[in-house]
Amino acid sequence: IREAGDYGRPAALQTATPIxxxxxxxxxxxxxxxxxxxxxxxxxxxxxxxxMAGCSAVKKK
Incomplete structure (x- = not known):
């Protein structure tokens, strides 16, 4: 959710709007x-x- 430039807070937190x-x-x-x-x-x-076979977190020797 992008920041609303006019209000400086996330658009979803604005009140009294369609959003x-x-x-x-x-x-x-x-x-x-x-x-x-x-x-x-x-x-x-x-x-x-x-x-853990196939797990990328396991280091292969």
Missing amino acids: EKAFEELARSVVQEVVNRNESLPPTEAIKITT
């Missing part, structure tokens, strides 16, 4: 979808790494 309304609606939608997901699907499980 504020759009971001508020987006945030509400994201929260609602997370709630829907949590009610309808099992909890997400952490993935356990079993091999």
